[in-house]
Amino acid sequence: QKMPPSLPATINIREPRWDQSTFQGRAKHFFMVTDPRNLLLSGATLEEARRVVEDYRAGRIPPGLTEDQLWKAKYIYDSAFHPDTGEKMLLVGRMSAQVPMNMTITGCMLTFYRTTPAVLFWQWVNQSFNAVVNYTNRSGDAPITPSQLGAAYVSATTGAVVTALGLKSLTKHLPAIIGRYVPFAAVAAANCINIPLMRQRELKLGIPVTDENGNRLGESTAAAQKAIFQVVVSRIGMAAPAMAIPPVIMNALEKRAFLKRYPYLNAPLQVGLVGFCLVFATPLCCALFPQKSSMPVSRLEPEVQARIREKDPQLETVYFNKGL
16 A cells, blocks of 8 residues: 655645636635635634644645645635634634625615615614624734724715615605615715725825735835725625626516515525525626736836836836735
């Protein structure tokens, strides 16, 4: 009985398994990251994955470990532990909780959009969940203060509620289907407020930009603006299918005798439809832009350009982490 050959110590498990310069590679990566089944893993399984990853990084390779097992451990580890601090993340804030949590909240926002208290309550729940996600997935070298968190949370909630109630009063005289799109408009508006506010430090002080080998060249606010814009677009994109497709289906179903006979099926049906859309929309919209985004040096602020030109006059492109 021959032992299987030991794994080489050269696999870069700090990077995703698939090529991140292609949409397909990014989509495969985010399907793994957002897999809701990761939420069901026990503490022991998470600790085991952490041990495998940390041992491998330290050059201790357990005999018989296969490459597939190593990648599986890496994705389990990444699903639960913060990349910069290594702390175990809040369950609700993890990427793998995105689909079940958003499915429940979005389904309820779309079901209970007719009364003002319901609109207030579900928009508030949604923004509270967003605040937890943004806090959990914050970037490590720019910690966010509780007062900034509070300000972003209050402004985003206010923005969402004002948009929802304002549009709700406008749609009274319009066809019923239009009223169903009010929650989406409110969520889009809140994302445009919430994410820039949560990351206001980056807009003021800039985010680190590096060359392709990861050597830090300085901080740029232009890069921060691009990063935040890309995140806002992918967050709104994530919400779009789940908030745009089910209303059309539900509008058709509600005219049928079936839902009139069983009105209590309305919410579970909405939630199910939303869930189906989100399972695909979440990873695919995360994959719209590379996590390691890039921009030409010529688009950076003049003083940052000058500093980079001094160090490396030939450099054309800088890279930065766009966040999630």
